[in-house]
Amino acid sequence: MVKVLAILYDGGRHAQEQPLLLGTTENALGLRPYCEKHGIELVVTSDKEGPNSEFAKHIVDADVLITTPFHPGYLTREYIEKAKNLKVAITAGVGSDHVDLNAANEKKITVAEVTGSNVVSVAEHVVMTILLLVRNYGPAHEQIVSGGWEVAAVAKAAWDLEGKVVGTLGAGRIGYRVLQRLKPFDCKELLYYDYAELPGDAAQQVGARRVEDLKEFLGQCDVVTLNCPLHEGTKGIINKETLSYFKKGAWLVNTARGALCVEQDVADALNSGQLAG
């Protein structure tokens, strides 16, 4: 019997209230009826940390692992060595940095993800976050909630996105959708840095210009949004050195993966004013 192990997050009452929360242990990606019908053993758990976890217990004889980037079961080399039957590791989402890809490759384990599955959500979230930062929304909201009305304190750091240069590091499915959504804001320029050129007239359609050198790219942007995968070549790509290439007072939006940034270096840049937000 084929065994599928799904590491998902607990949704509690929210999963009942919203059956579309498919990534929860309760709703199990809608797989239960399918597995029952086809005689597939399905183990669903959120317990994923440590040697006594359900993940550690079941990975040893699972044929398929499914997990999400929101609550990832880290498929380390050690686990891959133990997972004698594992053939496929599926990411129920986009971004498989929770898998040791080199180890999976050596063992001929297929790593697959649901390409394009939540790209609109992320692109909208990126645009929302850019606006929150550039317009200084957070401090303004906090002031109002706490009963304040000191307009100047907020207005001194609130700007228009119009006339700003916005660049995406990574112009794939998400990065391109961000550019599409930013087009009507009349930014001064939309830039992208990606080792692949956008196909056909895609760049022209959104009015974006490619910058091939990272230093030059970062130095031209008022806002940098990170939309590339986390891998050996991008881990810590935003660090003390690359932050020094940014325009002083630029904004950085990272909805892709935390480890693209060296956390302390970003904190230092925020404290020094090199980054405005």
Ligand SMILES: NC(=O)c1ccc[n+]([C@@H]2O[C@H](COP(=O)([O-])OP(=O)(O)OC[C@H]3O[C@@H](n4cnc5c(N)ncnc54)[C@H](O)[C@@H]3O)[C@@H](O)[C@H]2O)c1
């Ligand atoms: N926060 C979330 O909920 C969420 C959801 C989906 C995806 N993501 C993250 O966003 C990433 C991008 O998703 P996508 O669907 O746009 O993927 P995609 O594969 O369509 O696009 C990624 C782009 O990044 C480029 N790229 C890769 N390495 C690069 C490098 N070193 N320098 C410059 N460009 C590089 C690729 O050429 C590609 O164009 C995912 O890998 C994932 O980590 C986050």
